[in-house]
Amino acid sequence: MKRRLLRVLWGLAGVLLVIFGVFFYAWQIEPSLLHTVQYEVKTSHAVPVKIAFFTDTHFGKDDTPDRLARIVEEINAQKPNMVLFGGDFFDSYWRDASQIDVNLIAEKLRAIEAPYKYAVWGNHDIGGGAVRVYEQLMEAGGFTLLKNETAEIGELSVRVVGMDDWMLGEPDNVLRVSDDNYTNIFLTHEPDDAPLFAENGADLILAGHTHGGQIFVPFFGQKFLPPGGRHYVKGQYDIDGVPLVVSCGIGTTKLPARFLNIPEICVLTLSDQ
Structure with a gap:
């Protein structure tokens, strides 16, 4: 009887230890990790181009300048x-x-070394009260903020189409771009309108918003996905022949935890087919 009770107690202790380990990893370790995910994208128009795509940093009061410096x-x-x-x-x-140094953040963003830098709005940038600072911050950091606008980079044969936020912005006027000698990159926060972008001339679609579910629990992943991000969760998809890449992002929201969704920067290399 004593041996059986000891086995039960040891088993219970093992289960509790595993649960503690999972929680410790999800709250203390995975959110602080950062890796790059490489994608090869074949297009019919592109000269060789390397794009770094990052999203959903969700900076807040608990962040230090070191996290942005690492990115x-x-x-x-x-x-x-x-x-x-x-x-x-x-x-x-x-x-x-009151705890965010916008000037310091802009200084860090200016340190990103790339000839062309573009950004779009996310629902937290609008609904979280950053409307009065976000555009100025990104411009001070060397980024052009696109809101249902296009930017053409002739030397790269690339056109960036920046869509407004699907949830809180005005994304209804989906821009139709021509199938010319440019690779048309649709940059959007939420991914679920990807089929509409594919119909309107996209050669590549980039999105975030979902955090990959942020905390992945088998069989329950759908419950952690936000509106606008329930059909395409993370990774690469084929939308009627158009590649869609959904990044699981970098930061966290609601809970300061991630599980099986390591913060990432997507690096896409565009080349001729």
Whole structure:
């Protein structure tokens, strides 16, 4: 009887230890990790182009300048021709404004070494109270903020189409771009409108918003996905022949934890077919 009770107690202790380990990893370790994910994209128009795409940083009161400096360092190590940001720079600016040094953040963003830098709005940038600072911050950091606008880079044969936020912006006027000698990159925060972008001339679609579910629990992943990000969660998809890349992003929201969704920077190399 005693042996059986000891086995039960040891088994229970083992289960509790595993649970503690998972929680410790999800709260203390994985959110602080950062890796790059490489994608090869074949297009019919592109000269060789390397793009660094990052999104969903969700900076807030608990962040230190070192975290952004690490992101900048990782991007610069890739030596990209272009850097794109997919929105949700801040988590809740109205809550954390007094503890955020916007000038220091702009200084760090300026240290990103790329000839072309573009960004779009995310729902947290609008709904979290950053409307009054986000555009100025990105411009001070060397980024052009696109809102249902296009930017053509002739020397790279690339056109960036920046869409407004699907949830809180005005994304209804989907821009149709021509199938000319440019590679048309649609940059959007939420991924679920990807089929619409594919119909309107996209050669490549980049999105974030989902955090990959942020905390992945088998069989329950759908419950952690936000509106606008429930059909395409993370990784690469084929949308009627058009590649869609959904990044699981870098930061966290609601809970300061990640599980099986390591923060990432996507590096895409465009080349001729």
